[in-house]
Amino acid sequence: MDLRDHRKVYTKFELLENAVNKDPFEQFRIWFAEHKEDTKEELNIMTLATATKDGKPSARIVLLKELNEDGFVFFTNYSSRKAKEIEENPHAQLLFFWGEHERQVRIEGVLVKISKEKSIEYFNSRPAESRAGAIASPQSQIIPDRKFLEDRLGEVNQQELVMPDHWGGYVLKANYFEFWQGRHSRLHDRIFYAPENGGWKIGRLAP
Numbered sequence: 001m002d003l004r005d006h007r008k009v010y011t012k013f014e015l016l017e018n019a020v021n022k023d024p025f026e027q028f029r030i031w032f033a034e035h036k037e038d039t040k041e042e043l044n045i046m047t048l049a050t051a052t053k054d055g056k057p058s059a060r061i062v063l064l065k066e067l068n069e070d071g072f073v074f075f076t077n078y079s080s081r082k083a084k085e086i087e088e089n090p091h092a093q094l095l096f097f098w099g100e101h102e103r104q105v106r107i108e109g110v111l112v113k114i115s116k117e118k119s120i121e122y123f124n125s126r127p128a129e130s131r132a133g134a135i136a137s138p139q140s141q142i143i144p145d146r147k148f149l150e151d152r153l154g155e156v157n158q159q160e161l162v163m164p165d166h167w168g169g170y171v172l173k174a175n176y177f178e179f180w181q182g183r184h185s186r187l188h189d190r191i192f193y194a195p196e197n198g199g200w201k202i203g204r205l206a207p
C-alpha cells in the first residue's frame, strides 16, 4: 500500500482566537451542531484512549450519549479491557474527527462511573435487542466461537432484561480541550483551552 501521493487540501473554515467561544463546552456544542447538520456518518462516534497504570495505551470507538454539566457520557461494559484500564488509571482522552468540516477535537480528563440509577435509566431506554446484547456479551473476553454468543443471547432472551452489574456509564470530566481546524499549506489552526483561575486560558499551538 503506497499512499504517499494521497493528499487533501484543507480550505473550508478557520478558527481564530477572537471568534472562539470563551467556554470550551460551548465551542464543542457549536462545532457538534455543525457536524450534526452535515455528517453522513454515525453522528456521535468518538475515539476513547485509555492507558494502563504503566502507560500502555489502547483506543477504541465508543458513542457519545450525553454532554451534561458533569461532562461527556458513554456506556460500556465494566469488565472490559477499557474498564480495567480506567480502574487503574482514570486519565483518558476523547478524540472526534469531523471530516466534512476538516476538524478534530481532543478532550482530556478523568473518567468516573456515573450513578447506577442513571445507568439503569439509560439501559431501560435502549431497544430490547441492545439490552439483550449487553447482557449476553462478556465484552473483551476470549470466547470459543460465534455460537457461544448466539447461545448466550438465546438464554438471555428467556429472562427479564435487567441491567447487569457489569454494565453502565462513565463521564469524562474534561480538564483540557484542543480544537483543530484544517487550513491551507498545512498551517492548521489549533486552539487549546486549559484551566486557569477557575476559568479557561485560551491559546494557540503550532500545527
Ligand SMILES: Cc1cc2nc3c(=O)[nH]c(=O)nc-3n(C[C@H](O)[C@H](O)[C@H](O)COP(=O)(O)O)c2cc1C
Residues within 6 Å of the ligand: 042, 045, 058, 059, 060, 061, 062, 063, 064, 074, 075, 076, 077, 080, 081, 082, 083, 139, 140
Ligand atoms: C461505531 C462504533 C460504536 C461503538 N460504540 C460502543 C459503545 O458505545 N460502547 C462500547 O462499549 N463499545 C462500543 N463499540 C465497540 C468498541 O469499539 C470496542 O470494540 C469495545 O468497547 C471493546 O473495547 P475494549 O476491549 O478496549 O474495552 C463501538 C464500536 C464502533 C465501531
